[in-house]
Amino acid sequence: MKIRFASEHFQKYKQGTLHVVILISLFSILTFQVMAQEKIVQTAGRTQLGEFAPEFAHLNDDILFGEVWSRNDLLSLRDRSLVTLTSLISQGITDSSLGFHLQEAKKSGITRTEISEIITHIAFYAGWPKAWAAFRQAKEVWAEETSADDAKARFQREMIFPIGEPNTAYAKYFTGNSYLARISDEQVPIANVTFEPGCRNNWHIHHATKGGGQMLIGVAGRGWYQEEGKPAQEILPGTVIHIPAGVKHWHGAAIDSWFAHLAFEISGENASNEWLEPVTDEEYGNIEVNMNSMQSNHKILVAYFSATGVTARAAQKVAEATGGEVYAITPAKPYTDADLDWRDKQSRSSVEMKDQKARPALGGKRLDVSEYDVVFIGYPIWWDQAPRIINTFIESHDLKGKTVIPFATSGGSTISGSAATLKRTYPALEWKEGRLLNRADEKTVRTWIDILGY
Numbered sequence: 001m002k003i004r005f006a007s008e009h010f011q012k013y014k015q016g017t018l019h020v021v022i023l024i025s026l027f028s029i030l031t032f033q034v035m036a037q038e039k040i041v042q043t044a045g046r047t048q049l050g051e052f053a054p055e056f057a058h059l060n061d062d063i064l065f066g067e068v069w070s071r072n073d074l075l076s077l078r079d080r081s082l083v084t085l086t087s088l089i090s091q092g093i094t095d096s097s098l099g100f101h102l103q104e105a106k107k108s109g110i111t112r113t114e115i116s117e118i119i120t121h122i123a124f125y126a127g128w129p130k131a132w133a134a135f136r137q138a139k140e141v142w143a144e145e146t147s148a149d150d151a152k153a154r155f156q157r158e159m160i161f162p163i164g165e166p167n168t169a170y171a172k173y174f175t176g177n178s179y180l181a182r183i184s185d186e187q188v189p190i191a192n193v194t195f196e197p198g199c200r201n202n203w204h205i206h207h208a209t210k211g212g213g214q215m216l217i218g219v220a221g222r223g224w225y226q227e228e229g230k231p232a233q234e235i236l237p238g239t240v241i242h243i244p245a246g247v248k249h250w251h252g253a254a255i256d257s258w259f260a261h262l263a264f265e266i267s268g269e270n271a272s273n274e275w276l277e278p279v280t281d282e283e284y285g286n287i288e289v290n291m292n293s294m295q296s297n298h299k300i301l302v303a304y305f306s307a308t309g310v311t312a313r314a315a316q317k318v319a320e321a322t323g324g325e326v327y328a329i330t331p332a333k334p335y336t337d338a339d340l341d342w343r344d345k346q347s348r349s350s351v352e353m354k355d356q357k358a359r360p361a362l363g364g365k366r367l368d369v370s371e372y373d374v375v376f377i378g379y380p381i382w383w384d385q386a387p388r389i390i391n392t393f394i395e396s397h398d399l400k401g402k403t404v405i406p407f408a409t410s411g412g413s414t415i416s417g418s419a420a421t422l423k424r425t426y427p428a429l430e431w432k433e434g435r436l437l438n439r440a441d442e443k444t445v446r447t448w449i450d451i452l453g454y
């Protein structure tokens, strides 16, 4: 029934869209569309130069766009846009054709953050003034887009089904923003429902006197399904959920992930949908906590050293994703700015890192590691290695029999050098592959933790 309501909404949306499309076709000089077969249809040549230069119009519409741009099975529209923009900007072509290709780049999924990065990159090779000119136009094209739109565009790229349009008709039954795209209206009605992080629908019941109910299949991101009185079930791409008629339940995204599922309407007699109260923040928050403790029977410690706070933030995310306890590895003598000056060969960090045997003393509160069986160790990379205080920490605590997983932040170096050294220095410990967490968001950290199985 939920789908039936949604279908009405979708029909209205389709009608509205049709009018807009007709208007655009009438007034637009350039008609540039991606057809179902991914064939590009371009009429700008014939519209503007059809009489004056018919051969040029043919080459423009049928060859350049009709054939070259249409070979998007070999190079995507997005990549072709990138190459075209780079070529135009490099030549200093910043007239309306750049505006057109910026629009196309946006349509092909290039986000505001990406275009700003792309033009900045081009600036170094093509020249500063050309980048300035390009930025003036790009600002207009991406004027409406926010970082939330960026995240949405990124999510769309993960998923083969469309996100669709804002699910305004049902917004009152949702906490947060959701989107809807009809996938099938025949035989089995199917919709793709996309939820922003934290978005979920109200408790509801699909009623039917015979048959009925709903089936969900996760297609992208991570979400939850919960029946009243039962623990929540995680939904990942490929997870199938069967919702019988008459069962009170809700579904939606995880707090830190976009999420989309296909919803299949199961035909039934006298089917109807009953929307009930929202899932409160408390109910929703508890689910994440319950799932964390249910998923992992491990007792996890997240120990980290951080001189300037970057690794501390990464450690917090690891702790949130694992449900582990955080412990700050603290030097007895804190590192001053002068101590951290890597350009100074005599600075404390330089001296320590040159001396493989240096073991700076620990301060901070004492730690009993006996109760933990998994220990994450986080550190900033110093001279491609873990700071020596990490050696002090490992040698001062009995980590035998525990799984030890390094993570790090850096100015650009990978974690492989430092992780390999730690493994070589402490071969008796059970090391798992480490991970660099530079600028890692919650989702990235959670995916890593999921892969590790915690």
Ligand SMILES: Cc1cc2nc3c(=O)[nH]c(=O)nc-3n(C[C@H](O)[C@H](O)[C@H](O)COP(=O)(O)O)c2cc1C
Pocket (backbone or CB within 6 Å): 305, 306, 307, 308, 309, 310, 311, 312, 340, 341, 342, 349, 350, 379, 380, 381, 382, 383, 384, 385, 409, 410, 411, 412, 413, 414
């Ligand atoms: C003494 C010192 C040496 C460093 N050496 C490296 C290095 O070899 N490679 C690198 O990418 N970053 C290096 N960095 C940068 C840090 O790894 C990076 O800023 C890190 O995120 C800081 O984390 P923190 O705030 O937790 O201390 C070094 C920083 C310092 C202070």
